[in-house]
Amino acid sequence: MARTVLHWLLSSIVLLLAVTGVTFVLSSLAPGSAVSAVLGNDTTYTQQQYDQVKHQLGLDRPLPDQYWHWLTNLFHGSLGTDLFNGQPITQALNERVGPSMSIIMTTIVVSGLLGIGFGVYSAARGGIVGKFLDFIAISAFAVPNFWLAVVLIEVFAVEIPLFPATGYVSLTSDPAQWARSIALPVVTLSAAATALIARQTRDSMLRVLARDFVVSLRAQGLSTRSIVFKHALRNAALPVITALGLMFISLLAGTVFVEDVFAIPGMGQEAVNAGALHDLPLIEGVALYFTVFVIAVNLLVDVSYGILSPRSRVAR
Secondary structure, three states: OHHHHHHHHHHHHHHHHHHHHHHHHHHHHOOOOHHHHHHOOOOOOOHHHHHHHHHHOOOOOOHHHHHHHHHHHHHOOOOOEOOOOOOEHHHHHHHHHHHHHHHHHHHHHHHHHHHHHHHHHHHHHOHHHHHHHHHHHHHHHHOOHHHHHHHHHHHHHHHOOOOOOOOOOOOOOOHHHHHHHHHHHHHHHHHHHHHHHHHHHHHHHHHHHOOHHHHHHHHOOOOHHHHHHHHHHHHHHHHHHHHHHHHHHHHHHHHHHHHHHOOOOOHHHHHHHHHHHOOHHHHHHHHHHHHHHHHHHHHHHHHHHHHHOHHHHHHO
16 A cells, blocks of 8 residues: 555656646747736837836746746745736635536536436346437437537526526535536536446446346346345446546536636636736646646545455555
């Protein structure tokens, strides 16, 4: 176990350095600059004013020096400050984590429960019902998110005003309004996610139900419900857990879209704004947060593997 934790820590440090380094280089190569954004993106300023602002922002130093300065601040527990409003990056991002995690975690719970339920039922029952569920899953996976988001807004926010089209209410201030504010974004992301989990669960369950120990349990007279939920589901869970972990990572990118469409002040919208303004410290902060989330999810997947499958724990 100690060796596993040490390997995880070392790989995490390498991954953080790689992601932040690549992000730093790519952001610096993008067209435009933070200086132009600060000065208003017009031609009324002089070259002297441009150079002065560039020096104030620290963008006149060589790129390796800028990255080393950012790393030094990171080692001291600081991600720097926003180039435009002077707000600490950590404070700005911490305020945005709540909305993003609300959407992501709710989507995982909803799509996980529905996907596992559909997948188990389809594998256990089969027949016309199983094929119908498969058809629904494939159809949901084929629907583009942007089209579904527009349709949901038009139907359930404009024609039938059940949910707000934009905005976010925190869970602590009003749980009911919080649920309403994230309902449409969660449905938008859950369609394809539910289909993915349902197919993965169905395929995994079918493989387990065809194994010899299941045939033996059936011969002993155990009910289908007992076989499915007490024996087969545990053995079929490992691929599903992997799919849930990958889904969390993909939802980090998905929030960039839904937060922009539904005007939710989350990490995704912050990433879009930072990219448009070339706010390099903020871009680096978003990349760092996303990478930490990915590392944490991978660790949870590894721990889940060890709990559900002792053989994989021994192998590690």
